Amino acid sequence: MEKLTVVNGVGVPLRRSSVDTDQIIPAVFLKRVTRTGFEDALFYSWRRDPNFVLNQPEYRDKGRILVTGPDFGIGSSREHAVWALKDYGFRVVICSRFADIFYGNTAKNGVLAAVMPQESVELLWKLLEQEPGREMTVDLVQRTVNCGDVTLPFEVNDYTRWRLMNGYDDIDLTLQHEDAIAAYEAKRAECFPFKPKTLPALHEPERPISSARPVGGGDWFGPMGA
Amino acid sequence: MGGTLAEKVWADHLVRHVSDGAPDLIYIDLMLMHEVTSPQAFEGLRLAGRKPRHTDLLIATEDHNTPTIDIDKPNPDEVSAKQLTTLEKNCKEFGVRLHPLGDADQGIVHAFAPNLGLTQPGMTIVCGDSHTSTHGAFGALAFGIGTSEVEHVMATQTLSLKPFKTMAVNVEGKLPKGVSAKDVILAIIAKIGIGGGQGYVIEYRGEAIRSLSMDARMTICNMSIEAGARAGMIAPDETTFEYLKGRPHAPKGEMWDQAVAYWKTLRTDDDAVFDAEVTIDAAELAPYVTWGTNPGQGAPITASVPDPAAIADVAERESTVAALDYMGLKPGTPIKSIPVDTVFIGSCTNGRIEDLRAAASVMKGHHKADSIHRVLVVPASSRARLQAEREGLDKIFTDFGAEWRNAGCSMCLGMNQDKMMPGERSISTSNRNFQGRQGKGSRTHLASPLVAAATAIRGTISGPADL
Numbered sequence: 001m002e003k004l005t006v007v008n009g010v011g012v013p014l015r016r017s018s019v020d021t022d023q024i025i026p027a028v029f030l031k032r033v034t035r036t037g038f039e040d041a042l043f044y045s046w047r048r049d050p051n052f053v054l055n056q057p058e059y060r061d062k063g064r065i066l067v068t069g070p071d072f073g074i075g076s077s078r079e080h081a082v083w084a085l086k087d088y089g090f091r092v093v094i095c096s097r098f099a100d101i102f103y104g105n106t107a108k109n110g111v112l113a114a115v116m117p118q119e120s121v122e123l124l125w126k127l128l129e130q131e132p133g134r135e136m137t138v139d140l141v142q143r144t145v146n147c148g149d150v151t152l153p154f155e156v157n158d159y160t161r162w163r164l165m166n167g168y169d170d171i172d173l174t175l176q177h178e179d180a181i182a183a184y185e186a187k188r189a190e191c192f193p194f195k196p197k198t199l200p201a202l203h204e205p206e207r208p209i210s211s212a213r214p215v216g217g218g219d220w221f222g223p224m225g226a
Numbered sequence: 227m228g229g230t231l232a233e234k235v236w237a238d239h240l241v242r243h244v245s246d247g248a249p250d251l252i253y254i255d256l257m258l259m260h261e262v263t264s265p266q267a268f269e270g271l272r273l274a275g276r277k278p279r280h281t282d283l284l285i286a287t288e289d290h291n292t293p294t295i296d297i298d299k300p301n302p303d304e305v306s307a308k309q310l311t312t313l314e315k316n317c318k319e320f321g322v323r324l325h326p327l328g329d330a331d332q333g334i335v336h337a338f339a340p341n342l343g344l345t346q347p348g349m350t351i352v353c354g355d356s357h358t359s360t361h362g363a364f365g366a367l368a369f370g371i372g373t374s375e376v377e378h379v380m381a382t383q384t385l386s387l388k389p390f391k392t393m394a395v396n397v398e399g400k401l402p403k404g405v406s407a408k409d410v411i412l413a414i415i416a417k418i419g420i421g422g423g424q425g426y427v428i429e430y431r432g433e434a435i436r437s438l439s440m441d442a443r444m445t446i447c448n449m450s451i452e453a454g455a456r457a458g459m460i461a462p463d464e465t466t467f468e469y470l471k472g473r474p475h476a477p478k479g480e481m482w483d484q485a486v487a488y489w490k491t492l493r494t495d496d497d498a499v500f501d502a503e504v505t506i507d508a509a510e511l512a513p514y515v516t517w518g519t520n521p522g523q524g525a526p527i528t529a530s531v532p533d534p535a536a537i538a539d540v541a542e543r544e545s546t547v548a549a550l551d552y553m554g555l556k557p558g559t560p561i562k563s564i565p566v567d568t569v570f571i572g573s574c575t576n577g578r579i580e581d582l583r584a585a586a587s588v589m590k591g592h593h594k595a596d597s598i599h600r601v602l603v604v605p606a607s608s609r610a611r612l613q614a615e616r617e618g619l620d621k622i623f624t625d626f627g628a629e630w631r632n633a634g635c636s637m638c639l640g641m642n643q644d645k646m647m648p649g650e651r652s653i654s655t656s657n658r659n660f661q662g663r664q665g666k667g668s669r670t671h672l673a674s675p676l677v678a679a680a681t682a683i684r685g686t687i688s689g690p691a692d693l
């Protein structure tokens with residue numbers, strides 16, 4: 001995963017609190033088969049409103065750092081919420097309090113959830129609104145946010161910071177123990193030589209399958225009618 | 227102190243264990259895949275430029291989105307069709323073995339692997355599907371995982387996990403006639419509740435469990451998740467070995483002997499201690515039917531729909547009121563007086579060959595009641611379908627007025643065309659009676675194949691004893 005140390009980019013003030021994951025991405029997009037390409041689904045219903053912040057020319061398709069009100073990411077655990085933010089271009093979300101599951105999902109996908117007091121968030125909102133489209137800097141090494149002349153500290157736990165700075169995802173972390181996996185596999189081959197493999201494929205003798213045909217009418221609309 | 231079955235299987239898969247509170251790294255022997263929860267995992271691998279570590283420990287099939295009629299025609303649902311072609315493309319690109327619709331080994335992900343002999347005692351088996359617990363019937367540790375974890379398993383063949391707690395459910399004594407595995411598990415869930423197994427691996431034990439066939443054991447373990455448990459297990463024995471012997475992927479010759487010797491060690495030691503223990507007297511069990519909107523809201527078929535006014539616990543009373551309202555049932559209604567519209571026999575819970583035989587044994591020589599709109603019989607796997615046809619069961623079903631379909635999940639979740647209408651009432655051999663599960667506004671009563679078949683004959687909920 002892409003390493004995250006310093007992020008420079010347009011800060012977007014989202015003056016809302018308790019933003020749930022249904023607002024971040026509605027359930028209908030869960031039918032998709034990809035993990036990327038969710039940028040159009042982000043804040044889907046809010047973006048129908050021309051006054052929504054991401055519809056302003058200064059922010060549209062430029063936002064990199066989202067500054068939002070408390071309790072961001074509550075509700076359903078869908079990892080799609082983080083995918084949508086990331087696909088849109090956001091690498092950092094700043095908030096005074098994140099929902100647990102959302103918080104966990106961010107780091108899994110290389111997105112920083114930076115925690116700072118609500119007063120700091122208010123100050124950032126003011127600065128960003130004074131000069132829409134203004135760039136700000138989030139420095140994960142120093143744990144600071146810089147906007148104009150103002151520098152503010154933020155919190156992030158050491159383990160998450162270490163993972164993000166190194167660009168580790170869960171798979172990378174596990175692969176650090178590849179020796180242990182390889183050692184287990186050697187032991188497994190020796191102690192359990194009878195464990196099944198799916199390849200090469202073994203079958204019972206083949207017999208053709210024919211399609212079932214419909215039986216009965218297709219005009220049933222249930223006891224309550226159509 | 228000795229260990230439990232679950233602890234032994236865990237220990238035999240430990241890749242890495244540290245004592246600083248970090249999770250264990252567990253080796254995964256087999257991952258089953260299907261079209262719905264795999265696309266993002268494949269995409270993740272592709273984006274990271276990774277390859278599966280062991281394609282020979284992965285296998286895929288098509289089940290959730292597949293039609294059960296006209297399988298030789300294009301899929302009428304475009305979104306479903308896209309998910310299916312995506313799976314096919316991914317499997318081809320990454321070298322994963324796939325049994326697509328139309329293949330004799332295709333079927334519901336939890337039915338096709340046991341058929342092939344890929345599900346064996348002492349294995350760790352995962353799948354992006356909560357009913358992976360089914361495979362625990364062989365004494366495997368099998369559980370459902372999320373899409374990120376599917377990707378993790380493909381890339382590393384391991385999972386980072388904290389050990390589960392262990393629970394014993396002892397079903398003592400002999401099962402009365404007409405009481406099947408489905409009744410046992412519905413009774414267990416009604417007793418311990420839908421959250422009763424949270425955080426546990428349940429091991430089913432006792433004389434009644436030992437007497438069950440493999441198909442019946444799979445029915446029990448399948449619904450462990452409906453009690454909130456991560457997995458269910460049954461220690462392997464002669465019944466297990468008998469089932470496996472000669473299956474395409476079962477060990478052969480000397481390997482077989484070596485495997486059986488190991489499998490025989492997979493039992494809970496006499497002095498092992500479970501974190502929790504529940505005992506049920508088999509003699510007191512009866513055919514069970516659910517009246518509500520979760521699998522724990524069930525009762526013996528001879529009982530009546532509960533009266534919320536008689537329930538002391540406020541939360542339980544309110545959930546009962548809501549359930550009866552949704553189900554369109556009055557308190558105190560005898561369960562046997564409830565008329566149904568549709569009968570569904572199938573799913574990974576009760577769509578195996580023995581389930582089909584059980585339903586056919588009741589239906590033989592009868593015709594469905596006029597008031598029953600449709601009877602769908604959907605085998606869990608194409609192998610079960612072929613076997614049933616060899617035995618002439620399909621003829622019994624069609625003579626009965628039932629529709630004989632191709633294998634798949636079908637009306638268990640209504641992701642394909644097999645949906646129920648608003649207000650329509652079914653008796654279903656599947657595993658979830660949640661609101662809208664079988665179609666928007668649908669009302670589901672869960673039951674065994676015997677009860678479903680008897681209900682199809684009489685039109686109102688009935689057991690074989692009522693015929």
Ligand code: SF4
Pocket residue numbers: 289290334335336355357573574575634635638639656657
């Ligand atoms: S039959 Fe139902 S429960 Fe089983 S895998 Fe299919 S959808 Fe899930």
